[in-house]
Every structure is written in structure tokens, then in C-alpha cells.
Amino acid sequence: MTVSELRDLRERKEKEHGRQGPGTSQVQIIIGMGTSGIAAGAKEVMKTFSEVLEEHEVQNAQVRKTGSLGLDHAEPTVEVAAPGMPRVIYGQVDEEVARQIVERHILEGELVDKHVYDRPAPDALTE
Amino acid sequence: MGYRSYCLVCSGDKCKNEASREVYKELRHVAEARGVDREVQVVRAGCFGLCRSGPIVKLLPDETLYVGVQPDDAQQLVDDHIAGGKPVERLMLRDEDCMPHLETVRQTGFYQKQVRLVLRNCGLIDPDSIDEYIARQGYAALEKVLTEMSADDVIGELKASGLRGRGGAGFPAHLKWNFTLQEVRRQARENPDSMSEVSIVCNGDEGDPGAYMDRSVLEGDPHSVIEAMAIAGYTMRARRGYIYVRAEYPLAIARLEHAIAQAHEYGLLGRNILETGFDFEVEIRLGAGAFVCGEETALLASIQGERGTPWPRPPYPAVVGLWDGPTVINNVETWANVPLIMLRGGEWFSRIGTESSSGTKVFALTGKVNNTGLVEVPMGITLREIVYDIGGGVRDGKEFKAVQTGGPSGGVLTAEHLDTPIDFDSLSALGSMMGSGGMIVMDEDDCMVDVTRFYLEFSVDESCGKCAPCRIGGQKLHSILSRITEGRAHDQDLENLDAIGNAMQHASLCGLGQTAPNPVISTLQSFRDEYEAHIRDRRCPARHCKALVRYEIDPEACIGCTVCARKCPVNCIHGERKAVHWIDQEECIKCGECYAVCKFGAVRVS
Ligand SMILES: Cc1cc2nc3c(=O)[nH]c(=O)nc-3n(C[C@H](O)[C@H](O)[C@H](O)COP(=O)(O)O)c2cc1C
Ligand code: SF4
Ligand code: SF4
Ligand code: SF4
Numbered sequence: 001m002t003v004s005e006l007r008d009l010r011e012r013k014e015k016e017h018g019r020q021g022p023g024t025s026q027v028q029i030i031i032g033m034g035t036s037g038i039a040a041g042a043k044e045v046m047k048t049f050s051e052v053l054e055e056h057e058v059q060n061a062q063v064r065k066t067g068s069l070g071l072d073h074a075e076p077t078v079e080v081a082a083p084g085m086p087r088v089i090y091g092q093v094d095e096e097v098a099r100q101i102v103e104r105h106i107l108e109g110e111l112v113d114k115h116v117y118d119r120p121a122p123d124a125l126t127e
Numbered sequence: 128m129g130y131r132s133y134c135l136v137c138s139g140d141k142c143k144n145e146a147s148r149e150v151y152k153e154l155r156h157v158a159e160a161r162g163v164d165r166e167v168q169v170v171r172a173g174c175f176g177l178c179r180s181g182p183i184v185k186l187l188p189d190e191t192l193y194v195g196v197q198p199d200d201a202q203q204l205v206d207d208h209i210a211g212g213k214p215v216e217r218l219m220l221r222d223e224d225c226m227p228h229l230e231t232v233r234q235t236g237f238y239q240k241q242v243r244l245v246l247r248n249c250g251l252i253d254p255d256s257i258d259e260y261i262a263r264q265g266y267a268a269l270e271k272v273l274t275e276m277s278a279d280d281v282i283g284e285l286k287a288s289g290l291r292g293r294g295g296a297g298f299p300a301h302l303k304w305n306f307t308l309q310e311v312r313r314q315a316r317e318n319p320d321s322m323s324e325v326s327i328v329c330n331g332d333e334g335d336p337g338a339y340m341d342r343s344v345l346e347g348d349p350h351s352v353i354e355a356m357a358i359a360g361y362t363m364r365a366r367r368g369y370i371y372v373r374a375e376y377p378l379a380i381a382r383l384e385h386a387i388a389q390a391h392e393y394g395l396l397g398r399n400i401l402e403t404g405f406d407f408e409v410e411i412r413l414g415a416g417a418f419v420c421g422e423e424t425a426l427l428a429s430i431q432g433e434r435g436t437p438w439p440r441p442p443y444p445a446v447v448g449l450w451d452g453p454t455v456i457n458n459v460e461t462w463a464n465v466p467l468i469m470l471r472g473g474e475w476f477s478r479i480g481t482e483s484s485s486g487t488k489v490f491a492l493t494g495k496v497n498n499t500g501l502v503e504v505p506m507g508i509t510l511r512e513i514v515y516d517i518g519g520g521v522r523d524g525k526e527f528k529a530v531q532t533g534g535p536s537g538g539v540l541t542a543e544h545l546d547t548p549i550d551f552d553s554l555s556a557l558g559s560m561m562g563s564g565g566m567i568v569m570d571e572d573d574c575m576v577d578v579t580r581f582y583l584e585f586s587v588d589e590s591c592g593k594c595a596p597c598r599i600g601g602q603k604l605h606s607i608l609s610r611i612t613e614g615r616a617h618d619q620d621l622e623n624l625d626a627i628g629n630a631m632q633h634a635s636l637c638g639l640g641q642t643a644p645n646p647v648i649s650t651l652q653s654f655r656d657e658y659e660a661h662i663r664d665r666r667c668p669a670r671h672c673k674a675l676v677r678y679e680i681d682p683e684a685c686i687g688c689t690v691c692a693r694k695c696p697v698n699c700i701h702g703e704r705k706a707v708h709w710i711d712q713e714e715c716i717k718c719g720e721c722y723a724v725c726k727f728g729a730v731r732v733s
Pocket of ligand 4: 696699
């Protein structure tokens with residue numbers, strides 16, 4: 001790859017992966033999959049998200065993994081970004097809570113009580 | 128950009144309260160009409176569990192709670208509070224007692240005081256996707272360095288940044304890099320035909336019990352370390368980098384391997400990187416998990432396939448390191464800072480943190496604190512902010528006693544130090560140490576003597592045995608501490624602890640032995656009274672040391688409910704139903720279960 005190819009790639013990928021603002025219609029479900037998340041069951045939770053999304057035929061959602069979100073006391077943790085909703089981090093997400101996140105937060109636009117842990121940290125790259 | 132604030136309305140699907148739905152609709156409507164709907168987002172938030180006082184509206188981030196809100200109140204809420212920033216007193220919740228039930232959206236404050244530079248991508252990108260890393264300015268620093276910067280420019284930025292090593296000692300990174308660069312240049316001048324190989328090493332050994340910062344960076348953002356090492360390779364004319372990771376970190380290893388392969392595929396590692404003529408390879412070396420292998424010279428010996436024991440310095444690795452060539456060795460977190468510094472400039476970085484310690488530090492916050500986890504904070508933050516604002520305070524409403532930092536090489540900070548700004552220098556001045564970033568919160572139930580004994584046990588186990596002060600001194604310290612916790616020590620032992628500790632600090636060959644007495648010296652200073660209570664009164668003030676506590680049942684208070692007898696794991700509590708119970712002291716293992724379960728306060732600890 002040359003320098004200019006890298007720049008082009010970056011520009012394209014920035015558009016694809018940039019942190020979404022309120023305008024986009026994509027739902028993003030980002031699951032913390034560091035050692036502590038996986039130990040707490042993050043892999044099963046990821047599977048449940050995919051299944052429940054499919055069950056409800058949600059087309060515009062993306063389920064992704066990431067490293068640890070840092071909230072070890074609340075693993076597994078999941079960040080959810082959906083249009084018209086605050087970006088929040090859910091904690092202690094088991095398979096049942098994952099289902100509720102899809103059915104209530106994503107489909108109904110309603111927060112899932114008792115599992116909202118925090119808002120995400122400010123982004124060092126853009127703020 | 129996201130919204131500035133949120134307005135949560137209790138309004139679940141199951142909610143029978145028609146008014147809630149109206150309030151929600153009205154708030155949305157008014158916010159839009161007033162043109163603040165891009166700043167505040169009105170969200171239905173499920174049931175707050177306080178329906179009697181509903182409908183309820185909660186505003187974030189200031190957490191104002193309004194009760195009994197009616198649709199006609201929407202206008203005032205929007206005008207006064209959301210647009211005007213002035214809360215509407217008349218609707219605010221007064222009864223503080225209701226608060227604990229209202230945890231629908233918990234603002235733990237966990238993230239809001241953090242400044243995430245090292246963890247900039249952790250929790251955001253897929254660590255297995257180089258594309259996602261690139262989308263967040265990944266490899267932009269390498270690109271900039273290769274195309275626009277000379278070796279001296281790189282070191283100049285590093286110097287301006289003031290970055291100090293995050294592996295424990297806090298040595299300025301630019302000095303280390305410059306020693307190596309000067310040595311490489313000297314060799315190139317004096318014997319260009321037989322130059323020794325230059326190496327770049329990442330120390331990911333992380334042996335400090337309770338620490339997992341480096342693991343999280345390697346698992347969450349492996350490319351940041353690889354990119355940084357390539358930058359150093361270019362600067363110091365090295366062609367090879369080694370990442371030393373402990374074998375107990377399989378996920379970190381797998382993600383690193385994957386990242387290295389991807390970087391190769393993209394031409395960001397290997398030959399002729401970005402077609403600039405620069406060649407650089409990165410290899411992973413696995414450590415067997417010995418604490419001493421985190422010490423830089425032992426680590427290099429281990430990479431060379433030798434036994435992981437330290438060698439005397441000088442010469443320092445910067446000049447004579449791996450395979451006798453000049454070697455730059457830095458900690459994972461140190462590396463992860465480098466790309467940002469190159470991109471945004473050293474000056475920018477130096478403005479974060481304190482004068483002498485710029486930037487941030489990642490801590491693994493554990494122990495008796497509500498929100499345990501990995502936190503990245505600017506240097507200069509106070510302990511109070513970490514423990515209370517980020518950590519959410521001490522668990523179960525217990526009293527804060529101390530924080531241990533620096534693991535087996537560190538010491539304790541007490542309540543008295545809660546407001547001290549934390550940086551490399553303030554911690555050393557207090558007899559502790561930044562260390563790699565373990566931070567263990569202790570409460571009234573933790574015995575400082577026993578905690579210290581635990582660290583010494585660790586250091587004794589991990590000592591490589593090469594030099595006598597550490598090998599013998601450590602054992603002695605440990606046995607004295609054990610005797611103290613068993614109530615078999617004398618006043619003279621306190622002086623002995625001091626004397627042995629001092630000798631070890633001065634005479635040990637490597638950092639392990641030099642710093643192993645630190646926990647002893649630090650706790651002796653801050654908690655001498657606890658030591659004395661163990662020795663003179665045969666008493667453990669925290670009621671932790673088993674040899675010194677005794678559980679007894681107060682015959683006046685016991686009603687004979689039998690709960691304790693049923694819970695005792697060794698069945699040593701005797702007594703008939705409805706009659707006073709008693710504990711067989713010979714059999715009691717002092718587990719404390721009876722004390723915890725007796726609802727009548729009849730079990731006494733002494
Ligand atoms: C006993 C002992 C254990 C150490 N363990 C580690 C470790 O696990 N990780 C680390 O980065 N540095 C560790 N160090 C510090 C290293 O020797 C070295 O100072 C560090 O890797 C330099 O990197 P830095 O300047 O970026 O901090 C240890 C030192 C000693 C004495
Ligand atoms: S101080 Fe301890 S660990 Fe270090 S060389 Fe001596 S015996 Fe080995
Ligand atoms: S639990 Fe308390 S009251 Fe009940 S038998 Fe034991 S000591 Fe007595
Ligand atoms: S401390 Fe434990 S072992 Fe001893 S009497 Fe109580 S429950 Fe039994």
C-alpha cells in the first residue's frame with residue numbers, strides 16, 4: 001500500500017465506521033469482548049442479539065464486538081446506539097436483557113430499566 | 128454530534144398512566160417548537176417504580192427529578208430548565224428517601240471524569256478489524272512520521288510531550304529513545320560495517336497482581352502498539368520489534384497475532400512500508416509469567432532464550448540490550464500514547480495532566496469500591512475523585528481506609544491523602560509509587576499488616592534468588608509479618624522490619640528486591656498503630672487476623688434461634704432451640720459466618 005492509498009482507505013472507512021450522530025438510521029450494538037466480558041458471557045449475548053434481531057426482522061442493525069469498556073463490575077456490557085435514543089451503555093446484560101434491549105430499546109424506543117449503566121465517555125479523537 | 132441533554136419520561140408500554148404518554152408527547156412537541164430538539168432528546172424510559180408520584184420526568188445530565196408532571200407543565204420545563212437552565216422548583220422531588228428506588232438511568236459518573244487517550248479505541252472499535260482502526264486515524268501517525276518527520280523531529284515531539292514511562296518508574300521516554308539514537312549514530316560513524324542490531328521491545332508482562340491495564344489495551348486496540356513500535360523502529364533505525372506478553376493472556380496474544388498479520392497484508396509492516404523504503408517486523412514472544420521477567424533486563428534475557436534473571440545495569444539496554452544491540456523498551460501503555468503524540472503534537476499532550484507528569488494514567492480500580500474497572504484519568508486527579516466520583520464510593524457504606532498503588536513495589540495512601548493530586552512525583556513523595564497502575568481500595572475490614580504480608584509473600588515467591596539481600600531479606604520480612612499477624616511478635620520486630628527493608632532497598636540487584644520492602648515501610652509509616660495493636664495487645668483492629676479474633680455469643684442477647692448453628696460450616700455452635708448457644712472455641716475456624724447471620728447482634732467479635 002502506498003501513502004495515498006492509505007489516505008483513500010482512511011477516508012472511506014471514516015465514513016463507514018465513524019461514530020454516528022442522531023441523523024443516521026443505523027442501529028449499532030457494540031459488545032465489550034475483552035477477557036472479563038467473555039468470562040461473563042458476552043459471546044452468548046452476542047449470539048442472542050443476532051437471533052432476536054433476526055426473529056424480529058430488524059434490517060438496519062449491526063452487532064459488533066469491541067475490547068473492554070472498562071466497567072468490570074457490570075460485565076457483560078453493551079453500548080447501544082439507535083436513532084432517536086441516547087447512546088447508552090447497558091450492563092449485566094444476559095440473554096434475557098439482550099432480548100429486552102432489542103424488543104424495547106430498539107423496536108419501541110424505550111430504555112430498559114435497571115440495566116442502563118452510563119453514557120459513553122467523550123471521544124478523545126473528536127473532542 | 129450527540130445531544131447535550133436527555134429528558135426521560137416514565138412511560139412504559141405496561142404503564143397504565145395515560146398522563147405519562149401525554150406528557151411525553153407534549154414535551155417532544157414543545158421542545159421541537161422551541162427549537163431545542165437537537166439539544167435535548169426526549170426519551171421514554173420505562174417505569175421508574177414510583178407510579179404513585181407519576182408521571183415522572185428526569186433530566187440528564189444534571190439528574191433533576193420531577194414528579195407529578197402534567198402535560199401543561201411541559202412548556203415550563205422546556206422554557207425554564209432545558210432552554211433557560213433553571214430548574215422548576217415546584218415540580219422537583221423533595222422526599223430524598225425515594226431516591227434509591229429511582230435508578231432507572233444510573234449516572235455512575237464512571238466515564239465522565241475519564242480522559243481516554245490510551246483507551247481511545249477500547250470499547251469502540253473491533254480489535255480484529257484493521258479497517259476500523261484506520262477509520263479512527265489509525266496508522267496516520269506512522270504515515271506522518273515516515274513522510275514528514277526526521278528522527279530528531281520524532282524525539283523532539285516526544286520531549287515536548289513530556290511522556291514518561293508507564294511501566295512503573297516513570298522514566299522520560301524521549302531520553303531513552305535519544306540514548307539509543309545517539310548510540311546507533313555513534314556506531315554508524317565509528318564502525319559502519321559491524322553495527323549491532325537495534326531492537327524495539329514492548330513490555331507486556333504485567334505481573335503486578337490486580338493489574339490488567341496492558342491486557343486490556345492489547346485486547347482492545349492492538350494496532351496502537353504495533354503502530355507506535357514501527358514509529359520507534361523508523362526513528363532508531365531498527366528493523367525488528369518484539370512484544371513480550373505473558374502466556375496467560377491468550378486473547379491478547381490471538382488479537383495481536385491477527386493484527387500483525389493484517390498489518391503485513393496492508394503493507395504497514397514488513398518490507399518497504401508504505402513504499403517509503405522502511406522495513407520493520409514485529410514478533411510476539413511469550414513469557415512464562417514470572418514477575419521478575421517484567422524487569423527489563425530479565426525480560427531481554429528471556430527473549431534471548433536464557434533464564435529470566437536480571438543483569439546489572441549499567442550498561443543500560445538503551446545502549447547494550449537485546450543481542451547486545453541498542454534497545455528501546457517501553458511499557459504497553461507508554462507505546463499506546465505515542466501515535467497520538469505524533470499526530471496531535473507533543474505540546475498538545477503536555478497540556479494534559481500535571482507539569483511534571485503529562486498525559487493520563489490507566490488504573491485498574493479494584494477492591495472495596497462500587498464501580499470496579501479500568502479507568503483512564505488525567506494525571507493530577509485526586510484520589511477522592513477516583514474513589515468517589517468514578518468508583519462510586521466504598522462498597523456497602525463502609526469506611527474508606529486506604530488505597531494501595533504500585534502493587535508489590537508500592538505502598539498505601541490513606542484518607543489523609545484523598546485530596547492529593549496524583550502523579551508520579553506526588554506518589555513517590557508519599558512513599559508509594561505509580562507502579563503499573565493497580566489501585567486497590569481498602570475499607571475498615573482490611574488489616575494493613577495482613578495486606579502487607581500478602582505482598583511480601585508475592586515478592587518472596589517471585590524473587591529469582593540471584594542476590595542475597597532480596598532472597599534472604601524478603602524471607603525475613605515475610606516471616607516477621609506472619610508472626611505479627613499471628614500475635615507472636617515483639618516490639619523489636621518493628622525495628623527489624625525497618626532495618627531489613629532498608630538494606631534490601633539499597634543492596635538488591637534489581638527493582639524487585641529494591642522495591643519489595645516498600646509496602647512494609649509505607650504501612651509502618653501510615654498504620655504503625657495497627658502493627659502495635661497486633662504486637663502489644665494481641666489485637667487485630669480490623670478483626671481480620673484469624674489468630675487474633677475470637678467469636679463469642681453473648682448469653683444476654685442470644686434468643687436461641689439456631690440460625691448461626693445451622694450456618695456454621697464446621698458445626699461448632701451448640702445449644703438447644705430457644706436456649707442460649709455457645710461456640711466451641713477449639714473447633715471454630717473463625718469464618719465470621721455466625722457474626723454475619725445473627726439478626727440479634729448476639730455474636731461478638733473481639
Ligand atoms: C520486578 C519488576 C517487574 C516489572 N514488571 C514490569 C511489567 O510487568 N511491565 C512493565 O511494563 N514494566 C515492568 N517493570 C519495569 C521495567 O523494568 C521497565 O522499567 C519498563 O518496561 C520500561 O518501560 P517504560 O519506561 O515505558 O515504563 C518491572 C520492573 C521490575 C523491577
Ligand atoms: S533483587 Fe531479587 S529478583 Fe532481583 S536479582 Fe536479586 S534476587 Fe533476583
Ligand atoms: S443466630 Fe444469634 S440469636 Fe440465633 S442462636 Fe445464634 S447467636 Fe443466638
Ligand atoms: S466463626 Fe465460623 S466456624 Fe466459628 S463459630 Fe462462627 S460460624 Fe462457626
